[in-house]
Amino acid sequence: xxxxxxxxxxxxxxxxxxxxxxxxxxxxxxxxxxxxxxxxxxxxxxxxxxxxxxxxxxxxxxxxxxxxxxxxxxxxxxxxxxxxxxxxxxxxxxxxxxxxxxxxxxxxxxxxxxxxxxxxxxxxxxxxxxxxxxxxxxxxxxxxxxxxxxxxxxxxxxxxxxxxxxxxxxxxxxxxxxxxxxxxxxxxxxxxxxxxxxxxxxxxxxxxxxxxxxxxxxxxxxxxxxxxxxxxxxxxxxxx
Amino acid sequence: xxxxxxxxxxxxxxxxxxxxxxxxxxxxxxxxxxxxxxxxxxxxxxxxxxxxxxxxxxxxxxxxxxxxxxxxxxxxxxxxxxxxxxxxxxxxxxxxxxxxxxxxxxxxxxxxxxxxxxxxxxxxxxxxxxxxxxxxxxxxxxxxxxxxxxxxxxxxxxxxxxxxxxxxxxxxxxxxxxxxxxxxxxxxxxxxxxxxxxxxxxxxxxxxxxxxxxxxxxxxxxx
Numbered sequence: 001x002x003x004x005x006x007x008x009x010x011x012x013x014x015x016x017x018x019x020x021x022x023x024x025x026x027x028x029x030x031x032x033x034x035x036x037x038x039x040x041x042x043x044x045x046x047x048x049x050x051x052x053x054x055x056x057x058x059x060x061x062x063x064x065x066x067x068x069x070x071x072x073x074x075x076x077x078x079x080x081x082x083x084x085x086x087x088x089x090x091x092x093x094x095x096x097x098x099x100x101x102x103x104x105x106x107x108x109x110x111x112x113x114x115x116x117x118x119x120x121x122x123x124x125x126x127x128x129x130x131x132x133x134x135x136x137x138x139x140x141x142x143x144x145x146x147x148x149x150x151x152x153x154x155x156x157x158x159x160x161x162x163x164x165x166x167x168x169x170x171x172x173x174x175x176x177x178x179x180x181x182x183x184x185x186x187x188x189x190x191x192x193x194x195x196x197x198x199x200x201x202x203x204x205x206x207x208x209x210x211x212x213x214x215x216x217x218x219x220x221x222x223x224x225x226x227x228x229x230x231x232x233x234x235x236x237x238x239x240x
Numbered sequence: 241x242x243x244x245x246x247x248x249x250x251x252x253x254x255x256x257x258x259x260x261x262x263x264x265x266x267x268x269x270x271x272x273x274x275x276x277x278x279x280x281x282x283x284x285x286x287x288x289x290x291x292x293x294x295x296x297x298x299x300x301x302x303x304x305x306x307x308x309x310x311x312x313x314x315x316x317x318x319x320x321x322x323x324x325x326x327x328x329x330x331x332x333x334x335x336x337x338x339x340x341x342x343x344x345x346x347x348x349x350x351x352x353x354x355x356x357x358x359x360x361x362x363x364x365x366x367x368x369x370x371x372x373x374x375x376x377x378x379x380x381x382x383x384x385x386x387x388x389x390x391x392x393x394x395x396x397x398x399x400x401x402x403x404x405x406x407x408x409x410x411x412x413x414x415x416x417x418x419x420x421x422x423x424x425x426x427x428x429x430x431x432x433x434x435x436x437x438x439x440x441x442x443x444x445x446x447x448x449x450x451x452x453x454x455x456x457x458x459x460x461x462x463x
Contacts (some may be wrong), residue, residue: 026290026327027313028306082369086313092365104366107289108331108373115328127335127376131354131407134372147407176307176324177291183326211326230306230313 002168004199004220008038011193011221015039015049015158018076022055022114022185023066024161027085028230030178032162032195034223036065037239039160043074044240051076055114055156057107057181059083059091063238065229070094079154081107087233106134111184113154118187118216123152159189162226163212166196167203170217171210179211186216195223243435244416249460250384252277254343254414257382258284265289265334265374267344267357268312271384274343277463285321287339289370291330294322311370334370335377342378344371346385348400351447352425353410355383356402368405375406387415387444394446396420396427417441419458420449431456 005011012035015021025031043049052075059078060067067090069075075094083091083102094100105113106128116124125148129135139150161182163172172194174182186192199222245253247270255277258264264284266272275297278284285294288310295316299305304315325333333339346357358371375381385395396413413420418441419431428450432441434457442449 027309029290029309030307082367083365084367088365095365102366104368106368106372107327107370108334111327111331128373132372132404133359134368174324176305177288177309178307179324179326180291181327184328228306230309 003170003214003217004168004222008034008195008221008223009042011035011195011219012039012042012160014191014193015052017049018051019049019157020053020055020155022156022159022181022189024159024180024182024185025229026057026177026180027061028228028233029176030162030174030180030182031065031229032160033065033227033229033232035160035193035195035221036069040068040072040074040240043072050074053077053079055079055154055185057081057110058085059088061085061229062087062233063090064232067091068239070100075100077101077103079103079105079110081105081110104134109151110154111181113151114181114184114188116153117155118184121153123150125150154188156185156189157191159185159192161185161192161194163194163196165198165200165205166194166217166220167200167205167214168220169202170194170214170220171202171205172196172212172217173205173209174211183212186212191218192216193218194220195226196220197224197226198222244387244433245458245460246463248273248463250414250416252460252463253419253458254382254384255279258282258341261285262340263287263293263338265339265342265378267342267371267374268310270345271343272312274384287330287333288316289330289334289374291325291327292316292318292322293325294319331370331373334373337377337379339378341380341382342374343382343384344374346383346395347402348395348397349383349385349410349413350397350400351422351427352399353408353422354400355405355410356400358405359403361402371405375409380411381409382412382414383410384414387417394444397446417444417458419456426450428452429455431458433458
């Protein structure tokens with residue numbers, strides 16, 4: 001078994017118009033910049049994939065990554081907890097112009113909805129957001145004297161995530177706090193694409209150290225020395 | 241003597257109540273300052289919801305690792321015994337009652353324990369982050385805040401007028417003038433600045449203060 005592919009373009013080829021795409025990362029930590037930019041390259045060249053729903057904790061920063069997807073006009077809707085950043089211009093302008101939809105989800109609820117999507121749990125109850133505007137219209141129930149809000153699972157057609165090590169079967173490790181949403185998204189997507197800083201042979205990663213088992217991974221592309229979103233933003237880089 | 245505590249002094253006072261070995265989440269911004277004032281011999285373990293336990297101070301400028309950040313997206317360092325985990329585990333720690341203390345900032349806090357700290361109304365782009373999760377599950381949910389707004393209106397109120405973050409969730413409020421517990425949907429005064437009369441404090445508070453027989457003096461060092 002070998003899930004590696006030879007190019008970024010091949011890796012993101014499964015993303016089509018109108019799909020739900022989960023993108024790993026919390027701020028710059030774990031953002032799969034090269035996969036995102038490969039998707040933008042295809043959109044610029046062909047006009048597809050557009051009308052995407054993007055699931056990420058944030059809604060882009062600066063002029064790269066998800067912000068560059070929004071600038072390119074590929075994103076119809078963001079599902080996120082915190083659509084603000086040090087430079088939120090891309091999302092803010094489109095949102096205020098009514099050109100992009102927003103589903104605002106508390107961060108822990110977002111994580112658990114994604115987890116549930118990957119785990120085959122269609123709905124669950126959480127105390128988060130009970131009695132607030134973000135619970136409007138959602139079923140509530142009392143358990144052991146406390147009130148809870150029913151939330152639905154969240155699944156995606158494709159997930160784009162960044163790993164540190166990947167073996168050819170898709171077993172993954174992550175780097176520091178870049179792990180964040182990626183293990184959850186890998187399970188919640190129908191097709192999970194990984195950019196890994198280093199691809200190794202099966203057995204190289206100690207089985208005790210595997211964070212995401214290869215079963216959740218469909219395609220791997222090696223991107224040595226990957227770009228870091230925060231560093232690009234601080235350098236004022238724009239993409240394309 | 242100043243007529244109110246500075247933000248650093250409010251953070252200092254909140255830090256005095258954190259037990260040795262406590263697992264603590266500090267909200268982004270002002271609450272992060274609490275970590276600077278841990279009493280000697282008391283070592284809390286700090287949780288950041290993006291997936292680190294036992295992180296430490298910011299690294300020197302130029303030595304940042306942007307894969308090692310806190311929830312405010314600022315670079316941090318690790319202490320011995322640190323751990324990384326994914327977001328579902330991180331919020332299991334939060335909602336599952338595994339944190340001892342969460343300390344948050346606020347726009348308003350009500351006598352029934354309701355908290356409003358995520359939105360000032362319909363203008364602009366709404367953003368909630370982990371605020372609505374953090375108010376549930378920690379054994380103590382404390383708020384640190386100025387006692388009044390910049391234009392002098394009470395931040396401690398009968399009922400919040402701004403969009404709620406959580407219902408009945410706050411257990412203690414550390415302000416620039418007083419330390420107040422929320423018990424049975426009432427503000428119960430525990431400490432106040434010694435030079436401030438009860439009437440003066442009540443006048444700056446938007447709901448009735450319950451005053452026990454014995455209250456402490458709120459005295460913080462010059463910082």
